[in-house]
Amino acid sequence: MKDYIVRAMAAEGQIRAFAATTRELVEAARSAHNTSPVATAALGRLLTAGVMMGSMMKGDEDLLTLQIRADGPLEGLLVTADSHGNVKGYAGNPDVVIPANSRGKLDVAGAVGSGFLTVIKDMGLKEPYSGQTMLQTGEIAEDLTYYFATSEQVPSAVGLGVLMNRENTVRQAGGFILQLMPFASEEVIASLEKKIAEVTSVTDMLEAGCSPENILEQLLGDLGLELTDTMPAQFHCNCSKERVAKAVVSVGKKELQSMIDEGKPIEVNCHFCNKNYSFSVEELKDLYKRASRA
Structure with a gap:
């Protein structure tokens, strides 16, 4: 399956939604930087978030930068994306290796550590928009959920996942971002919270064969899901x-x-x-x- 982003609405415009499959672009980043499994998982999550957040921007020349500065052995992450589905990025220490976490999973939070998430949007104005929040968990999805709520005042749910093969190639990668509009009713909010609580993980859904459309159907199918468009996504660097x-x-x-x-x-x-x-x-x-x- 080629990488792509799906954009959608639900609950008569009270929710806007994005979902993406990003295995190829995360594998391209892993191959380019020869990242360790935990570095691939961390960078892959931020690349997936970046490509979806880039697709939220309107202008052809708009640019988004996501920067994590933290004290963990990963030594931070930097990702930039445009509004056309192109994303690129790197980890400060691509070789980082640390033990698995208590659940036997790649310890992304341990690799990232404590620090700050900065989001910069360059939309061709005099000054770029910049928002910064403290990392809440270092797991990246929760940190972006917190960023949206506090810095942009948009209640959101962010799910991101990267699953590795034994030989350190990317098996699955993808994610979703759901955002409540200011006029969302209490009923819609409660229904969405219930659905999100039922989700096991993004990688479980991808492993079960879910496409981005299927992911949104699982999350928002009961709320009048309307798919609006799709966009290809790729790891692309414009250096020359x-x-x-x-x-x-x-x-x-x-x-x-x-x-x-x-x-x-x-x-x-x-x-x-x-x-x-x-x-x-x-x-x-x-x-x-x-x-x-x-």
């Missing part, structure tokens, strides 16, 4: 040699000159997709000229 060259130019003439004086090519790594770009001494000289003209 030219973009990286601009970053190299920005270090300044003094730094560039010292690189040239060393007489060796340099290699620059893109954090988001782990691709390396090489610049010869001749190319560095050209970049020095560009820096001089700037």
Whole structure:
């Protein structure tokens, strides 16, 4: 099944909903960064949330950034997404290995630790919107639920899951975000809370063969679910040699000159997709000229 996001409404517009299957994009991230199982689970959850939250934005050029800064051995996470279903991201320490939690599962909370979640939305205004909340559990879904309620004043339910194969490839990944509109009735709220309480886990639903549509049907089928549209989702980095060259130019003439004086090519790594770009001494000289003209 190709990765995609489903957007929907329920209860005559009192609930808006998103669900996604993201196995391929999480596997692409795992492959690019060679992440350990617990790092894959943590990064995969945030990538899944990011791609759904990106799809909530309206403008073609809008960008969303999710950043977790925390004291756990994972050393934080950074994910960015656009409004077209493209997402990318990385873990501070992709090699982290820690024991399983008390339930025998990957200990995402232990890897993440205590800290802060920051959400930045760049919608082409003078200043990007930025909201920050303390991590509540480090499990990521609960932290985003808390963020929506406190920073955006939108009561929400977030479910995220990543299931690994024994050989450390991604078996299942996906999630959902349900949000109550300000005019939601007490009856609708109570009904939704009851449904959410019945959900075992996102990965259980995916393992049972549920598509994003099936997940929303299970959660909202009794509340007049209306599917509005679908959107492909993918791990995609828009880095290029030219973009990286601009970053190299920005270090300044003094730094560039010292690189040239060393007489060796340099290699620059893109954090988001782990691709390396090489610049010869001749190319560095050209970049020095560009820096001089700037």
